[in-house]
Amino acid sequence: MEDILRPIYQERASSPSTLGVLLIKKDANSSTLTDTFDYILLVVTKDHDHPVFTKHYICKDIKAALHIVSEEQLQEWLLLGSNRKVVEWIYNGKVLFDRNEYMQELKQELKEFPFYGRKIKMGMEFAKLIRRYMDGKAFFEKKHYLDAYNHIVHSLHHLARLEIIEQGIFPEITVWNQVKHIEPQIYKLYEELVYSEESLEKRLELLFLASEFLIFSRTEAGTQHFIEVMKSKNEVWTISELMNEPKLKYYSVDLGVMLEYLIEKKLVDVVMEETKGQEVYHRYYKAT
Template structure:
């Protein structure tokens, strides 16, 4: 397949904008890695009009996919974990072209998982966990048990990913296999939720209690990134927090996370007077992590 696709990737490799080219070929037992295609060509470029461009090819009853991705988009996927397949492609793909060792350096960085990168990923994962847990609890309190179940499954997934990141690994391939080895307590919770013979409301009730303890025990780790960022100055408006370069990726989960951290005493509200009688601007500041 590589020989057949050579003219396609060689043309791209000759362009100064191209940083690297990988080919990922379908293995019999891992058809999902390539989304059923016989091969995927991943081309990473410095910049492009579209952050992601995909083209499909066919040859002798075989099919291939070409993915051209900008460096910025790739970095976003790696930070957010929003395209887990790309981790696998970077790990197992065969390097066909590598400008200035770009892909090799990227692989090394992924293997070493620098601490600052881990802190950001833990923060984003923790924010998602709090959002799912809070919404799930609200559904449970209103006796919407099926909706609560859906949110609890997602919150456990984020808790599992947080535990994997905390232990220095990328949770991008087989999360529950990783968690079974690293944090069996979380795996057991998940197992009890999906396979217990208790009634759904009873399962959820027990799970919320257990989850609350596990979330509380990880609050300082999960909140470390946002607290460190908020410590850069004494007071913030929510808009300033939302638009901070490192906090933008917390996205819609940021508001719920701030309220949770206020409840836990890690963020303080500072009321600033407005022109309106008895109306205050609500600013925020970080309390030191003990």
């Protein structure tokens, strides 16, 4: 099949904007990795006009997909973790073309996982964790147990990813298989939530109690990037300045809820300043 695909990827490799080409073969144990296709061709290019371009091929009942991705889009996926299959593709893919060892260096970078990138990813996972946890707790207090269950499962997933990232490992698609060996305590919580024979209310009640400690114990690591940004520029921030700070843009809609959590844990102080209105104050923020 590689011979059949050669004209397709050689055409792309001849372009001066192409940085590398990978071939990924379907795993017999996990057809979802390649979206049920037999082969995936991943082409990374400098072209910013079309961040993602896809074509499908078939030959004698064998399916292949070509994905052309800009370097900028690829880096965004890796940072945000928004396309986890790409990590697997880079890990396991066979290099068919490599301009100036771009693909080999990218593979090595994923294995080494630079610490600065880890801090941002940990911050993003922690913010999502806090959002899911707080929403789940609110549903639980209103006795909406199924909605609470949905949110707490997601919060545990973010907690697991946070732990994996802190250990210097890229989270894979099979995140629970990873965390089972890295942090069994988190895996055990997940098992108790899903498989326990206790009532759903009781399972959730116990899990919220246990999660409170686990989340707090990871607060320093999970908020390091956020706090460093706050301390690096302004002494006092408005909420608008925080939301428009380029280094914090990845926190998106979760920024506000994480900020309130940090205030509750006394890692951020609220600074009040009088307005023209009687007993109405501007609310500013300062890292302690």
